[in-house]
Amino acid sequence: MLGWVIYNGHLNSKKFIEFGQWIKFAAQTHKIDIELVKNNDCYSVMDLDGPVVLHSYFSELPDFVVFLDKDIALAKQFQSIGVRVFNSPEAIDVCDNKITMYQRLSEQNIAIPKTIIAPKTFFKPQNIEWKSFIRIGSILNYPLIIKEAYGSYGDQVYLIQDEKELKKKIEELVHIPLLFxxxxxxxxxxxRRIYVVGDKVIGAIERISEKDFRANVELGSTVTAHVPSEKEIELSIRATKAVGASFAGIDLLTNEKGEPIVCEVNTNAHIKNIYDCTGENVAEHLISFIVNDIEKNPKN
Ligand SMILES: Nc1ncnc2c1ncn2[C@@H]1O[C@H](COP(=O)(O)OP(=O)(O)O)[C@@H](O)[C@H]1O
Ligand SMILES: [Mg+2]
Structure with a gap:
């Protein structure tokens, strides 16, 4: 079997290449060849003969793709020509946008922080209807969180202390899809980040920041191994299923009752931290899952 690991050629991130190399290494035990492939070396072409994917260097298409990118159009193109994609393009799509992700979780009665979607605005609105934003502030109370729908590493997540800060942030971001x-x-x-592959929790870490309300490692938090509770395990597996992912890193918070709630489902969570903290290699679990899935449903 041949698999491609797709990563983004325009991102200067060694982490995805490292993730791909771990997958390549884990696949050797199963006698599977893996190529690390940049999304921008693949061309999604459509004409009267239907859709195809052309590659700059390879003529042979893979049996499956591990998609570590968010180039959803490319993921869908692979799917439409019959190449299996892990995670599924639908799961990547739902989670890429935090608004659709929370909608999906909420539809499945999965505990999340109370969330309000910002009303749609067009680019550079002539007048901002302040009262609708102020009303959101009074429903959620301060401090509250604003998140851009598209964002990662905590960079597009803002803590808002009062109405003045709310107005300032809205003025800055009103043309972007947002949630409160x-x-x-x-x-x-x-x-806490819980790693799920298939219907199993592989391991978990706790991330703590001394200097920021965001626990993202990229913003300087420290990471330790965490033994997930039964409730955390059950919630993380349900959240993974709700978005249709085969593998995911589920970020959990704890509410005032001490119950876990889902902060985010990541469909391409990095795997080095969990390995360093717990010795669990997510790539090995993922390759076993893929082999098993293809054997079970060879024609999918
Ligand atoms: N509603 C919230 N209440 C408290 N902290 C939050 C909340 N939402 C996010 N955070 C903090 O901000 C971090 C980043 O938020 P998250 O939604 O996971 O965005 P990103 O995709 O950028 O990681 C979280 O890991 C958490 O520490
Ligand atoms: Mg996160």
Missing amino acids: QEYISENIGKD
């Missing part, structure tokens, strides 16, 4: 969220103050700068 209750601030879960029980765990300032702390969250």
Whole structure:
């Protein structure tokens, strides 16, 4: 079997290449060849003969693709020509946009912080209807969180202390899809990331920041191994299923009752931290899952 690991050629991130190399290494045990492939070396072409994917150097298409990128159009193109894609393009699509991700989780009755979607605006609105944003502030109370729908590494997540800060942020971001969220103050700068492959939890880490309300490692938090509770395990597996992912890193917060709630589902969570903290190699679990899935449903 041949698999491609797709990563983004325009991102200067060694992490995805490293993730791909771990997958390549894990696949050797199963006698599977893996090529690390940049999304921008693949061309999604459509004409009267239907869709194809052309590659700059390779003529042979893979049996499956591990998609570590968010080039959803390319993921869908692979799917439409019959190449299996892990995670599925639908799961990547749902989670790429935090608005659709929370909608999906909420539809499945999965505990999340209270979330309100910003009303749609067009680029550079002539007048901002302040009262609708102020009303959102009074429903959620301050401090509250604003998140851009598209964002990662904590960079597009903002803590808003009062109405003045709310107005300032809205003026800056009004043309971008946004959501507003209750601030879960029980765990300032702390969250837990649970790694799921298929219907199993592989391991978990706790991330703690001393200097920021966001627990992202990229913003300087420290990471330790975490033994997930039964509730955390059950919730993380349900969240993974709700978005249709085969593998995911689920960020959990803890509410005032001490119950876990889902902050985010990541469809391409990096795997080095969990390996360093727990010795669990997510790539090995993922390759076993893929082999098993293809054997079970050879024609999918
Ligand atoms: N509602 C919230 N209450 C408290 N902290 C939050 C909330 N939402 C996010 N955070 C903190 O901000 C971090 C980043 O938020 P997240 O939604 O996971 O965005 P990103 O995709 O950028 O990681 C989380 O890991 C958590 O520490
Ligand atoms: Mg996150």
